[in-house]
Amino acid sequence: MRILVVGGGTGGxxxxxxxxxxxxxxxxxxxAWITMLSxxxxxxxxxxxxxxxFGQMMPDELYRDQQSLLESSIDFHVDPVETFELDKNQVKTKSGALHAYDVLVIATGSRVMPKKIPGLEEGAETFYTEAGAVKLFKALREFEGGKVCIVVGVPHKCPIAPVEVTFSLHDYFKTRGIRDKVHIKYNYPINRIHSIENVAKWAQPEFDRMGVEYETLFNVEAVDVENKVVKSLEGSEDRYDLLISIPEHHGMDVIESNNLGPDGWIPTDRHKLTMEGHDNVYVVGDTTNLPVSKTGSAAHFEAEVIAENIASIVKIGTPVKDYDGKVYCFIEAGHDRATYAMFNYENPPDLKAANKSMHWFKMSYNKMYWASVRGLL
Ligand SMILES: Cc1cc2nc3c(=O)[nH]c(=O)nc-3n(C[C@H](O)[C@H](O)[C@H](O)COP(=O)(O)OP(=O)(O)OC[C@H]3O[C@@H](n4cnc5c(N)ncnc54)[C@H](O)[C@@H]3O)c2cc1C
Structure with a gap:
């Protein structure tokens, strides 16, 4: 059986x-043969x-050589796919190579789309890319006081990031001794401060305690870069000195250009993780259209189900597992404290008070990730 994995991030x-x-x-x-194209x-x-x-890690600490993370039996090529020919069970790559498969796994991730909002790319900082994170840190270092606004587009990967960046801003300015000179304003697109209800219930008193102002039902319409004003579709306007955005995401361009799913989100069976209408095509991670958080942890749990099922099909001719929507998110809560949210399709998360040990667990996980993607955890 020829197994082709497209995408060498967390899920793939x-x-x-x-x-x-x-x-x-x-x-x-x-x-059996396993090929990966990334x-x-x-x-x-x-x-x-x-x-x-926030100047706590250097960009080069975030990277490893992809080949070094893979089992030696995996045939790895840096050659992105340009065309999916699902009716012929083959893909074509940028170099012109043709790869035929019996089973395909699509794991191409997602991307930020700041250009969808006039002025957002020019006017807002974002930490969702390496260049953006470095630029934001430099802007924070130079910031001496004023209003910092956070705006959020949906969908986006890591749904916890908006609250985490808010807690981190509070801590950062406190450590610099200028928290009293900074007004932090958090704007969120739906009618509570987080899409996961129990996260909203937990975070709101934390925001109150930290003196963070929040506004809900704030969907960004445009940014007036010259006058430093962000406008919402709902009609409100916020003047800012520093604007931080978590832009709306789409799946990758290759998914959109091959018409595999609207906005690059591939219609995926919520339990089998196969692409709708294609039993030999599995979808993992951000690029699914599943109603689960777009996180590395969801990608991880999905990947384990997919691998177990492909292996059992090879060995006994049938899949053995269903994905239950499991997600596990650490939530950095500031002051060296953290908590976590664990949930699935049926059970919402039950958040505990943040504590120091969860923060140190998260810091350790930042290193353990490399063992985790090797499949050792
Ligand atoms: C700031 C930030 C904070 C986050 N925090 C958390 C967190 O605390 N916890 C958590 O669980 N998740 C977090 N995430 C989310 C997590 O990183 C993603 O959800 C996860 O990486 C998704 O895995 P994936 O395999 O779907 O995609 P990715 O890991 O993005 O991998 C996609 C892969 O596809 C490849 N690719 C792209 N196009 C092609 C092509 N045409 N052909 C072949 N290959 C291609 C890419 O090179 C890449 O290797 C965070 C993300 C960000 C940006």
Whole structure:
């Protein structure tokens, strides 16, 4: 069986490594082959971007060489896919190569779309890219006081990031001794301060305690860069000195240009994780259209189900597992404290008070990630 994994980020790497171990006898017997095509020879630990934005990590700490993370039996190529020919079970790459498969795993992730809002790219800082995180840190270093506004587009990956960046701003200015000179204003698009109800209930008193102002039902319409004003579709206007944006995301351009799903989100069976209408195509991570948070942890849990099912199809002819929508998010809450949210399709998260040990667990996980994508955790 020829297994082709497209995308070498969190989801694709865990699927490929997990499969390489499960199918080691079949690979040795030349009955199974695993190929990975990716767009980069480097793998980025994206959650680290938040730490880069506050000067707590250097950008080069976020990267590992992708080949070094993969089991040696995986045939890895840096050659992005340009065309998916699902009816012919093959893809074409940028270099012109044709890769035929029996089973395809699509794990191409997602991207920010700041250009959708006039003025947002020019007017707002964002920590969702390496260059953006470094630029935000420089802007924060120069900031001596005034109003910092946070605005959020949906959908976006890491739904916890808006509250985490707000807590981090509070801490950062406090440490610099200028918190009393900074007005932090958090704007959120729906009618509570977070999409996950229990996160909203937990975060609101934290914001109150920290003196963070918040406004809900604030969907950004445009940014007036010259006058430093952000306007919402709902009609309100916010003047800012520093604007921080978490822009709306789409799936990757290659998914949109191949018409695999509106806005690059691929219609995916919520339990089997196959692409709707294509039983031999699996979808993992951000690029699914599933109603779960676009996080590395969701990608991880999905990847384990997909790998187990592809391996069991090879071995006994049938899949054995269903994905239950599991997500686990750390939430950095400031003052060296953190909590977590664990939930699935059926059960909402039950948030505990933030504490120091969860913060140190998260700091350790920042290192353990590399063992996790190798499939060792
Ligand atoms: C600031 C920030 C903070 C975050 N914090 C957290 C957190 O605390 N916890 C958490 O769980 N998640 C967090 N995330 C989200 C997490 O990083 C993503 O959800 C996760 O990486 C998604 O995995 P993925 O495999 O779907 O995509 P990615 O990891 O993005 O990988 C996509 C891969 O596809 C490749 N690719 C793209 N186009 C092509 C193509 N045409 N052909 C072949 N390959 C291609 C890319 O090179 C890349 O290797 C955070 C993200 C950000 C930006």
């Amino acid at each position: 790497t865990i699927v490929a490594n997990n499969l390489a171990r499960r199918l080691a006898p079949e690979i040795r017997a030349r009955k 767009a980069s020879d480097r793998h980025m630990y994206q959650p680290g971007l938040l730490y880069v934005a």
